[in-house]
Amino acid sequence: MKTWVTPGGVHPPENKHQSLTLPIGTLPLPEKLLIPxxxxxxxxxxxxxxxxxxxxxxxxxxxxxxxxxVPMHAPTSGTITAIEHRPIAHSxxxxxxxxxxxxxxxxxxxxxxxxxxxxxxxxxxLLKAVADAGIAGMGGAGFPSAVKLNPGRQxxxxxxxxxxxxxxxxxxxxxxxxxxxxxxxxxxxGILSQILGNPSNILIGIEDNKPEAIAALEPLVLDxxxxxxxxxxxxxxxxxxxxxxxxxxxxxPSGDLPAxxxxxxxxxxxxxxxxxxxxxxxxLISRVTTMTGDxxxxxxxxxxxxxxxxxxxxxxxxxNEQACSRLVMGGPMMGFSLTSSDVPIVxxxxxxxxxxYDEIPDDEPAQACIRCGMCAEACPVSLLPQQLFWYSxxxxxxxxxxxxxxxxxxxxxxxxxxxxNIPLVQHYRHSKGEIQKARAExxxxxxxxxxxxxxxxxxxxxxxxxxxxxxxxxxxxEQAKAKAKAAPDSAAAGGNPMGGSAAxxxxxxxxxxxxxxxxxxxxxxxxxRSIAGAExxxxxxxxxxxxxxxxxxxxxxxxxxxxxxxxxxxxEQAKARLAEHVEQQNGEQVD
Amino acid sequence: MAFKQITSPHAHASQNTxxxxxxxxxxxxxxxxxxxxxxxxxxxxxVVLATATAVIAEAAVLQLRGRSIAFYLRDYSAVLTxxxxxxxxPPLAPWWVVVVGTLFSxxxxxxxxxxxxxxxxxxxxxGYVILLISFPIQMTTWITPLALLPDGVSHPGIIExxxxxxxxxxxxxxxxxxxxxxxxxxxxGLLVDQIYAQNPLFSQAGFxxxxxxxxxxxxxxxxxxxxxxKIFTWHGPVAMLGAIAVMSILFWDxxxxxxxxxxxxxxxxxxxxxxxFFIMTDPVSSAASNRGRLxxxxxxGVLVYLIRAWGNYPDAVAFAxxxxxxxxxxxxxxxxPRTYGHIDRRRATEKEEDQ
Numbered sequence: 005m006k007t008w009v010t011p012g013g014v015h016p017p018e019n020k021h022q023s024l025t026l027p028i029g030t031l032p033l034p035e036k037l038l039i040p041x042x043x044x045x046x047x048x049x050x051x052x053x054x055x056x057x058x059x060x061x062x063x064x065x066x067x068x069x070x071x072x073x074v075p076m077h078a079p080t081s082g083t084i085t086a087i088e089h090r091p092i093a094h095s096x097x098x099x100x101x102x103x104x105x106x107x108x109x110x111x112x113x114x115x116x117x118x119x120x121x122x123x124x125x126x127x128x129x130l131l132k133a134v135a136d137a138g139i140a141g142m143g144g145a146g147f148p149s150a151v152k153l154n155p156g157r158q159x160x161x162x163x164x165x166x167x168x169x170x171x172x173x174x175x176x177x178x179x180x181x182x183x184x185x186x187x188x189x190x191x192x193x194g195i196l197s198q199i200l201g202n203p204s205n206i207l208i209g210i211e212d213n214k215p216e217a218i219a220a221l222e223p224l225v226l227d228x229x230x231x232x233x234x235x236x237x238x239x240x241x242x243x244x245x246x247x248x249x250x251x252x253x254x255x256x257p258s259g260d261l262p263a264x265x266x267x268x269x270x271x272x273x274x275x276x277x278x279x280x281x282x283x284x285x286x287x288l289i290s291r292v293t294t295m296t297g298d299x300x301x302x303x304x305x306x307x308x309x310x311x312x313x314x315x316x317x318x319x320x321x322x323x324n325e326q327a328c329s330r331l332v333m334g335g336p337m338m339g340f341s342l343t344s345s346d347v348p349i350v351x352x353x354x355x356x357x358x359x360x361y362d363e364i365p366d367d368e369p370a371q372a373c374i375r376c377g378m379c380a381e382a383c384p385v386s387l388l389p390q391q392l393f394w395y396s397x398x399x400x401x402x403x404x405x406x407x408x409x410x411x412x413x414x415x416x417x418x419x420x421x422x423x424x425n426i427p428l429v430q431h432y433r434h435s436k437g438e439i440q441k442a443r444a445e446x447x448x449x450x451x452x453x454x455x456x457x458x459x460x461x462x463x464x465x466x467x468x469x470x471x472x473x474x475x476x477x478x479x480x481x482e483q484a485k486a487k488a489k490a491a492p493d494s495a496a497a498g499g500n501p502m503g504g505s506a507a508x509x510x511x512x513x514x515x516x517x518x519x520x521x522x523x524x525x526x527x528x529x530x531x532x533r534s535i536a537g538a539e540x541x542x543x544x545x546x547x548x549x550x551x552x553x554x555x556x557x558x559x560x561x562x563x564x565x566x567x568x569x570x571x572x573x574x575x576e577q578a579k580a581r582l583a584e585h586v587e588q589q590n591g592e593q594v595d
Numbered sequence: 596m597a598f599k600q601i602t603s604p605h606a607h608a609s610q611n612t613x614x615x616x617x618x619x620x621x622x623x624x625x626x627x628x629x630x631x632x633x634x635x636x637x638x639x640x641x642v643v644l645a646t647a648t649a650v651i652a653e654a655a656v657l658q659l660r661g662r663s664i665a666f667y668l669r670d671y672s673a674v675l676t677x678x679x680x681x682x683x684x685p686p687l688a689p690w691w692v693v694v695v696g697t698l699f700s701x702x703x704x705x706x707x708x709x710x711x712x713x714x715x716x717x718x719x720x721x722g723y724v725i726l727l728i729s730f731p732i733q734m735t736t737w738i739t740p741l742a743l744l745p746d747g748v749s750h751p752g753i754i755e756x757x758x759x760x761x762x763x764x765x766x767x768x769x770x771x772x773x774x775x776x777x778x779x780x781x782x783x784g785l786l787v788d789q790i791y792a793q794n795p796l797f798s799q800a801g802f803x804x805x806x807x808x809x810x811x812x813x814x815x816x817x818x819x820x821x822x823x824x825k826i827f828t829w830h831g832p833v834a835m836l837g838a839i840a841v842m843s844i845l846f847w848d849x850x851x852x853x854x855x856x857x858x859x860x861x862x863x864x865x866x867x868x869x870x871x872f873f874i875m876t877d878p879v880s881s882a883a884s885n886r887g888r889l890x891x892x893x894x895x896g897v898l899v900y901l902i903r904a905w906g907n908y909p910d911a912v913a914f915a916x917x918x919x920x921x922x923x924x925x926x927x928x929x930x931x932p933r934t935y936g937h938i939d940r941r942r943a944t945e946k947e948e949d950q
Contacts, residue, residue, distance in 0.1 A: 257936050259936075338603050367601065423615050
């Protein structure tokens with residue numbers, strides 16, 4: 005199959021063999037699991053259980069909040085022991101709301117079953133099942149899968165790309181999952197295809213450094229319309245944009261999504277999770293995670309429960325803290341360092357890397373940028389990293405945007421090759437943050453300015469209106485004066501030309517107000533009428549009941565009885581109102 | 596357990612700036628050997644003297660600027676500048692010429708602009724041009740290549756060379772002479788064929804000029820090693836040499852007495868190869884993008900040819916490089932690569948409102 009070649013890219017040592025010597029293993033059940041409410045892009049889930057409550061494995065413990073969110077499920081059976089802020093796996097080491105489950109050791113599932121006859125289920129049924137299973141992209145970004153798989157009718161999907169590239173060094177989670185679970189993965193791809201309306205082109209993109217995985221997939225895709233496309237290993241071929249270009253030769257326009265050009269790209273681990281959700285009815289509560297690095301005696305993949313503390317994983321992998329130069333969640337190119345091993349494995353954790361000082365030594369101090377251009381040669385999206393660095397230091401935001409800073413995918417290839425050890429990506433992250441802050445600031449200030457301008461305009465308009473009214477009154481007065489002068493005789497005969505004294509005016513106004521009010525007599529008549537009406541209705545209902553009593557059912561009688569009751573109540577109310585009114589009238593007369 | 600917080604990427608290639616600089620220094624060795632073989636010990640003395648001066652000057656300025664001397668000296672950029680200047684200077688030039696040129700390169704052209712990475716002009720070429728303008732006699736006195744020395748005359752030995760350089764001793768008659776570019780330029784009234792027949796610099800040469808052709812071959816070899824090590828891309832050198840070749844073919848008028856000379860002579864004379872692979876490839880002062888470097892290189896090539904053919908100086912790499920240094924930021928503004936997902940390349944000067 006023809007593939008395309010992206011510009012740039014690097015070839016760091018792959019270091020994948022270490023974790024592939026053993027099959028996917030399982031860890032002993034941890035005593036406590038910690039489930040962060042936000043493990044995905046979008047709104048954090050909302051807890052729906054209280055502390056102290058017992059839960060079963062697979063039970064929903066937090067609902068999705070809004071459309072772009074995913075629910076969370078209990079990864080094992082046990083008791084909810086805390087819902088509070090805890091350190092999570094985040095590059096800033098920040099705290100975030102989490103649910104802690106203390107395992108009861110039984111690992112007892114709630115009752116669950118897949119969708120029977122899912123081959124004939126509608127896409128919306130399947131999408132709902134994917135959403136309910138809490139599936140978010142497992143390649144790293146964690147975008148809610150049900151949202152991604154529902155691009156809408158105006159964006160028909162012709163190409164489904166399954167990302168099995170796994171281009172980061174060290175990580176073998178997808179590789180080992182394919183080796184051991186290829187059949188289920190292919191089934192999952194079938195379900196994806198069904199959800200997306202059977203796109204004409206279904207490709208599994210995989211680097212040629214995974215011959216065993218390719219061999220596992222190839223016999224299974226015969227006659228399925230799915231094609232396995234392998235291509236030369238190069239970092240970062242597994243970026244969504246890069247993979248789409250490699251497999252189709254098409255670029256996603258800057259700022260657009262793959263769905264905008266009729267493509268959807270899904271991580272291969274996600275396809276497995278979707279299969280488990282649809283066919284087996286299992287929510288996403290575990291994933292394959294690579295435990296690797298020379299600071300661990302055991303390098304292998306584990307089928308890890310979401311919420312397992314990293315420390316638990318390390319403890320069962322012969323971890324040597326003294327030998328460990330840093331602890332990384334993810335790969336050595338884009339992973340972020342963990343400051344604490346208490347943080348849990350989440351839905352996007354594909355790797356825990358515990359390298360020795362020989363493997364990944366401490367960073368050298370940065371030297372001057374000599375603009376050698378090795379970064380530009382390595383950049384997979386054809387940026388000029390040396391220029392971006394220059395403008396980032398100068399905080400020249402216009403130049404940064406003109407140099408397409410926001411097209412940087414932060415793959416780290418530039419920093420990897422930089423002979424001066426400059427942490428380029430960190431500079432770009434900083435500048436992106438600064439520009440976003442400035443943009444938000446600009447929107448706020450634009451808004452404030454608009455509001456101020458509108459306010460000014462309104463005040464001016466009000467002043468103008470007032471002025472106009474004043475002018476009109478003045479004019480009217482002058483005209484009246486002129487008229488009065490013109491007809492002095494009539495003025496002499498009729499007194500004041502304006503129509504009478506102040507007392508006259510007040511009297512007239514009082515008369516008008518009185519005319520608007522209903523007289524007490526009228527009010528009393530109204531009440532009496534309503535009493536008469538109510539009495540009539542009671543009488544009619546009673547008559548109805550009398551005529552119906554023989555032939556009607558009890559139910560009908562009950563209805564009629566109720567009607568009588570209602571009418572009687574209304575009658576009572578009307579009488580009470582009349583009494584009140586009469587009393588008031590009497591009171592007023594006394595006063 | 597607590598761990599260090601370190602930003603990604605965590606992996607790093609083994610390349611570093613000191614190694615790059617050292618590799619470039621080593622890559623000048625074939626050229627230096629050719630220079631020493633054909634012109635005696637002078638170039639080697641230049642290189643050693645310039646290096647010593649550069650290291651001392653760099654350390655002194657770093658001290659004044661309150662920077663870590665050891666850390667910055669270890670980047671080997673001062674050594675490289677000195678080596679390149681030493682190679683460019685005429686062998687057996689007086690010691691003060693070398694010292695003044697080096698001081699100018701390091702102190703004025705490099706450190707006063709902020710040190711490595713901040714100099715807008717190629718420091719070695721600034722030093723060279725200052726010397727060329729200030730001391731034209733010393734700077735244009737070249738040594739006769741080995742093959743053309745008169746009978747009974749040889750290049751001075753190492754001791755004698757040192758005395759010439761440091762004590763101002765005059766070299767023996769016949770040891771100094773013109774370069775091929777010099778001779779060619781000042782052979783007015785002769786057809787190219789006549790020059791080639793009469794002047795031993797050409798008549799005894801293999802393909803360009805006695806001695807010089809091998810010096811250029813030496814720098815070409817070193818340059819190809821660097822190209823192979825991906826220290827720089829092919830764009831700059833190919834553009835510069837290509838422009839020299841195209842210009843000399845365009846203006847080669849069949850060998851009249853006005854002809855500026857053949858492409859082969861221009862490519863393998865003077866500082867052509869050294870300029871193409873060691874001088875114009877200085878990334879700090881050159882254009883940034885590959886497209887930019889094509890334009891930058893071609894500009895240097897054209898300027899080199901223009902000055903050689905119609906200017907006052909027989910060689911022109913230093914002037915051409917400095918003029919192109921001026922143009923580099925401008926070139927950069929208009930040679931951004933097309934980024935993934937964009938229909939067209941952008942201008943660096945583009946404002947948000949222009950989009």
